[in-house]
Amino acid sequence: MKKYLPIIVAAALIVAGVIVFLLIPKTPSSQGDMLARIREKGKLTIATEGDWPPWTYHGDDNALTGFDVEIGGLIAKGLGVEPDYQEAAWDSLLAGLESGRFDIVCNGVDYTEDRAKKYACSDPYVYTEIVLVVAKDNEDIHSIEGLKGKTTSNSPNSTYAQRALDAGATVEYADTLAQTLRLVEQGRVQASINSKGSVDEYLENNPNANLKVVLTIPGDPVCFPMVKSADTDTLVAEVNRILSQLRADGTLAGLSQKYFGADMTEAK
Amino acid sequence: MAFHSLGRERGDSMVNEHWQMLTESFPQLLEYGIKVTIPLSILSFALGLAVAVTVALIQYANVRFLRRLCRFYIWITRGTPLLVQLFIVFYGLPDIGIKLSNYLSAFLVLGFNEGAYMAETMRGALESVPRGQMEAGYCAGMNYVQIMGHVVLPQAFRTAFPALGNSMIAMVKDTSMAASITMAEMFRQAQIISGQRGDVLLLYCEAAVIYLLFCTALTWLQRLGEKLLAKRGGVRA
Numbered sequence: 001m002k003k004y005l006p007i008i009v010a011a012a013l014i015v016a017g018v019i020v021f022l023l024i025p026k027t028p029s030s031q032g033d034m035l036a037r038i039r040e041k042g043k044l045t046i047a048t049e050g051d052w053p054p055w056t057y058h059g060d061d062n063a064l065t066g067f068d069v070e071i072g073g074l075i076a077k078g079l080g081v082e083p084d085y086q087e088a089a090w091d092s093l094l095a096g097l098e099s100g101r102f103d104i105v106c107n108g109v110d111y112t113e114d115r116a117k118k119y120a121c122s123d124p125y126v127y128t129e130i131v132l133v134v135a136k137d138n139e140d141i142h143s144i145e146g147l148k149g150k151t152t153s154n155s156p157n158s159t160y161a162q163r164a165l166d167a168g169a170t171v172e173y174a175d176t177l178a179q180t181l182r183l184v185e186q187g188r189v190q191a192s193i194n195s196k197g198s199v200d201e202y203l204e205n206n207p208n209a210n211l212k213v214v215l216t217i218p219g220d221p222v223c224f225p226m227v228k229s230a231d232t233d234t235l236v237a238e239v240n241r242i243l244s245q246l247r248a249d250g251t252l253a254g255l256s257q258k259y260f261g262a263d264m265t266e267a268k
Numbered sequence: 269m270a271f272h273s274l275g276r277e278r279g280d281s282m283v284n285e286h287w288q289m290l291t292e293s294f295p296q297l298l299e300y301g302i303k304v305t306i307p308l309s310i311l312s313f314a315l316g317l318a319v320a321v322t323v324a325l326i327q328y329a330n331v332r333f334l335r336r337l338c339r340f341y342i343w344i345t346r347g348t349p350l351l352v353q354l355f356i357v358f359y360g361l362p363d364i365g366i367k368l369s370n371y372l373s374a375f376l377v378l379g380f381n382e383g384a385y386m387a388e389t390m391r392g393a394l395e396s397v398p399r400g401q402m403e404a405g406y407c408a409g410m411n412y413v414q415i416m417g418h419v420v421l422p423q424a425f426r427t428a429f430p431a432l433g434n435s436m437i438a439m440v441k442d443t444s445m446a447a448s449i450t451m452a453e454m455f456r457q458a459q460i461i462s463g464q465r466g467d468v469l470l471l472y473c474e475a476a477v478i479y480l481l482f483c484t485a486l487t488w489l490q491r492l493g494e495k496l497l498a499k500r501g502g503v504r505a
Contacts (some may be wrong), residue, residue, distance in 0.1 A: 007484070011477075018473055048337060091459050095468045118466040156456065157463030172370070172450040173460075178360060183450065188369075226504045 033231035043084040044076040047102035053106040054259040067259040072106035078242035110159040110220035120228040124221030129196040132215035150190040153183040160193040185210040191260035197260040298453040315379030324390035345384035358449040374446040393428035433490035
């Protein structure tokens with residue numbers, strides 16, 4: 001027993017340390033609320049994937065661009081600060097928001113009740129459609145319900161993965177859109193649920209892709225999540241004001257046309 | 269303070285909530301650790317060891333063309349990142365018609381990757397056995413295979429043992445990279461649960477603790493093994 005004592009003590013110390021750390025209240029780094037702090041540092045830290053066209057990707061000149069990247073820039077402009085884009089894997093985006101690394105996630109994040117509990121979500125700015133994609137030679141999947149007992153590829157903790165899980169499918173987790181769709185093409189999984197805009201773009205860029213869309217359905221409204229804390233209300237209100245302005249002057253619809261080839265800014 | 273309890277209906281204290289999350293997620297993570305991490309580590313290590321011994325023996329025997337081939341393999345494998353190797357094998361190879369499952373890809377890549385490092389360990393250990401023993405073996409009427417099997421390799425293994433243990437520990441941790449090629453392994457599971465629960469720090473720490481547990485057990489096994497080897501060595505000498 002004596003031999004194991006140091007290990008038990010070390011483990012107890014680690015657990016105690018973590019609990020103490022969690023109990024320390026999050027203190028604001030400086031005076032004022034979230035919005036004031038963003039204005040003070042002069043930049044809005046925007047988290048985005050950077051590899052999910054047409055939402056967020058690197059264009060021909062390798063510069064970061066995309067529907068959400070442009071809107072993120074306009075939000076920063078509206079707040080009177082510079083956009084500071086940080087690229088990270090889908091899975092790290094919301095996690096980084098929570099730990100205060102990012103101010104806002106601009107990455108076509110679907111609004112769900114669960115997410116609204118954890119994050120401060122902006123008003124919806126687009127309403128996407130989602131598609132069910134299978135390999136060209138697949139003849140037996142035609143509906144979301146048809147995924148029961150099948151395997152799909154999707155990003156972890158995405159609403160797409162959740163839909164597949166809810167339908168009774170097994171989900172293999174991939175990190176990027178390209179990986180996700182390749183798994184379907186290669187026949188390693190039978191299907192994927194994804195954003196219509198992204199799949200259309202992929203098919204346009206890869207005309208020989210071994211993929212076909214078997215179903216198009218309305219998706220969730222899309223929002224910009226921000227940190228949920230007592231002092232983000234003014235930031236959320238300001239972001240919503242900027243969004244409604246962009247909506248009113250036709251900028252949102254224009255960007256939607258530019259990136260998705262359709263106006264998706266109205267609820268269907 | 270309100271930050272952490274947002275979105276939870278229950279009015280329990282925060283410590284209770286976190287404790288509950290930990291106790292609920294621990295068995296889930298451990299399950300993947302036992303179902304995936306441990307078997308994958310053991311299988312890959314076995315493959316790596318087989319590769320390492322083969323490659324080291326070829327180099328020791330100094331067969332010219334094969335030796336070059338071995339150096340080439342070690343050069344490529346040690347000079348490229350494990351993550352890149354995983355991606356090439358899993359996502360890349362299907363383009364030329366080689367489609368391996370995620371488990372098989374992880375097994376092969378981890379095995380051949382660590383195999384390159386262990387091959388160098390084994391080569392060093394083989395070379396540390398005085399060449400005179402080879403000659404002594406021939407004088408005693410043994411053939412090459414007998415000398416290697418009964419004289420050189422056992423001694424080399426003893427020398428290499430601590431370093432091989434090191435490789436095994438590295439292997440256990442490297443299995444977490446298989447998450448990137450769709451393996452539902454322990455770290456991926458921690459990511460998923462952390463997304464569902466909205467807690468990052470605790471879940472990742474929990475996964476870290478489980479890896480630590482596994483590696484601690486390995487360290488004990490390694491020490492035990494070293495003791496046994498020392499005993500055997502004592503009897504022989």
